[in-house]
Amino acid sequence: MNILEFRSIFNELRSLLTRQGLTGNELIYSYFFIGLIGVILFLFITIFITRQVFIGAVKSAKTKSDWQKALFEFRVFRAFALIFGAYIIYNVVPYLFEDFKTALFYALIFAKIYIVLAVMFAINAFLNALVSIMEASKKYADKPIRSYKQVAKIIFYIVGFVLILSIILGESPLYVFGGFGAVTAVLILVFRDPILGFVASVQMSAIDLVRVGDWITVEKYGADGEVTEINLTTIKVRNWDKTVTIVPSYAIVSESFKNWRAMEESEGRRIKRHINIKISSIKFCDEELINRLKSIDFLKDYLRETQEHIERFNAEHTVNPNNLVNGRHMTNIGTFRVYAEKYLESNPYINTEMTFMVRQLQATENGLPIEIYVFSKEKGLKKFEEVAADIFDHLLATVPYFDLEIFQSPSGSDMRQFINRT
Missing domain, CATH: 2.30.30.60 (SH3 type barrels.)
Incomplete structure (x- = not known):
C-alpha cells in the first residue's frame, strides 16, 4: 500500500463523517479516533498476515533445515513483520494527526524512533539465529562466534542510539557522531573490557x-x-x-x-616422573648380584653381552681385578636404568616412536633422581594416570632386586625405632 492510497482512505473517511453532518470539534475528534482504531486494527491484521506469509513459505519446504529451525526459534519473522508495521505507522501519522499540528510533530518523532527500534530488533533476532546456526556447524563450533556477535550488536546499538538521538535533536546523524569526539575518552573508559576483549578475540x-x-x-x-x-x-x-x-x-x-x-x-601424552634412589645404596655389581639378575628375562642378554665386553676391556688394559674401582664394572643403578628401558619398551601403552629415555638427574639432598621421560599412547586423563601408575608401581617394587633403596624422609616411627636400637 503506497502513500497515495493512505491519503485517499483518510480523505474518504473525512468526507464520510462530513456527510453525516459532523462539523468542528466533533468532526476532528471523530475523524481522529475512528482513524486511530482503524489503523490499530489494520496493523494487527497486516502484521499477522505478514508473519503467516513468511511462516507459510518456510513450512511449505519439504525438509526442515537448521536455518528454518533457527528462524522459528528466535522469532525472526515476527521481528521483520514489526518493520512493516513501523513503515505503516510512519506513513499514516501525517493524516491521522493533520488537525493536531503540535501532536503531529511529536508523533512523527515517535514513528521514526519506532522504525529504528524495529530494525534493531530485527537485526538482533537475525544475529541470534545466525550465531545459533554457526555454532551448530562443525566448521565454526570451535570459533569465538559469540564474541563477534556481541561486537556486531554493540556497533548496531551505537548506530541505533545515534539515529534516535539525531531524530530527537532534529540534527543530522553525522552531526551527532561528530559530537562523540568530545566523549571518546569516556567511552574508551566505559567500554575498556569490551574493546580489550574484542582485540583478544581477533588475536585468538x-x-x-x-x-x-x-x-x-x-x-x-x-x-x-x-x-x-x-x-x-x-x-x-x-x-x-x-x-x-x-x-x-x-x-x-x-x-x-x-x-x-x-x-x-599428537601421538602421545608425556609421562615425566622420577624415583629418588638413596645414594648410599648405589654400588658396583658383584658376582652374586649379577648371577641373581641373570634370572630376569629383560636383562639376560644385556648382562651377558656387557659382562663379555667388560672382561675383554679389562684384559686388554691389564686391570688389577683385586679392586672394583679399577677398570670397568657394572653398577646396580646403571643396570636398573637398563631394566627400566627394556620394561618400558615392552609396554604396549608406550609410544617408543616419540621421545623415550630413562635418565639420571642431578643428585640432591633427597637422593639421586632416576627420571622416566616417555609418551603414553593413552591420552585420556583416567587411562593415562592408570598407565603411569602401573609403570611406577612396577619400578618401585623392582628397586630392591638391584640392592637399591628408595629415598624417603624419616617419619616419627623411624626415629623412634632408631632411638630404641641405640
Whole structure:
C-alpha cells in the first residue's frame, strides 16, 4: 500500500463523517479516533498476515533445515513483520494527526524512533539465529562466534542510539557522531573490557590460540579444564572438579597459559616422573648380584653381552681385578636404568616412536633422581594416570632386586625405632 492510497482512505473517511453532518470539534475528534482504531486494527491484521506469509513459505519446504529451525526459534519473522508495521505507522501519522499540528510533530518523532527500534530488533533476532546456526556447524563450533556477535550488536546499538538521538535533536546523524569526539575518552573508559576483549578475540581467532572444547590451564585464575564458551570479554572454563572459572579474554593474549590441544592432537601424552634412589645404596655389581639378575628375562642378554665386553676391556688394559674401582664394572643403578628401558619398551601403552629415555638427574639432598621421560599412547586423563601408575608401581617394587633403596624422609616411627636400637 503506497502513500497515495493512505491519503485517499483518510480523505474518504473525512468526507464520510462530513456527510453525516459532523462539523468542528466533533468532526476532528471523530475523524481522529475512528482513524486511530482503524489503523490499530489494520496493523494487527497486516502484521499477522505478514508473519503467516513468511511462516507459510518456510513450512511449505519439504525438509526442515537448521536455518528454518533457527528462524522459528528466535522469532525472526515476527521481528521483520514489526518493520512493516513501523513503515505503516510512519506513513499514516501525517493524516491521522493533520488537525493536531503540535501532536503531529511529536508523533512523527515517535514513528521514526519506532522504525529504528524495529530494525534493531530485527537485526538482533537475525544475529541470534545466525550465531545459533554457526555454532551448530562443525566448521565454526570451535570459533569465538559469540564474541563477534556481541561486537556486531554493540556497533548496531551505537548506530541505533545515534539515529534516535539525531531524530530527537532534529540534527543530522553525522552531526551527532561528530559530537562523540568530545566523549571518546569516556567511552574508551566505559567500554575498556569490551574493546580489550574484542582485540583478544581477533588475536585468538587469527593465531588459533583457544577454541571451544580446548583443555586449558590458567594458573593465575585457577582455571584447569575445558573451554565451554568464548564471549567478547570472558572465557568460561569448566574445571575438572565441575566448578566454573571465568577468565578475561584479554588475559589469554597478555598472560601465560597452557593449552593442551597440541598434546591431544599428537601421538602421545608425556609421562615425566622420577624415583629418588638413596645414594648410599648405589654400588658396583658383584658376582652374586649379577648371577641373581641373570634370572630376569629383560636383562639376560644385556648382562651377558656387557659382562663379555667388560672382561675383554679389562684384559686388554691389564686391570688389577683385586679392586672394583679399577677398570670397568657394572653398577646396580646403571643396570636398573637398563631394566627400566627394556620394561618400558615392552609396554604396549608406550609410544617408543616419540621421545623415550630413562635418565639420571642431578643428585640432591633427597637422593639421586632416576627420571622416566616417555609418551603414553593413552591420552585420556583416567587411562593415562592408570598407565603411569602401573609403570611406577612396577619400578618401585623392582628397586630392591638391584640392592637399591628408595629415598624417603624419616617419619616419627623411624626415629623412634632408631632411638630404641641405640
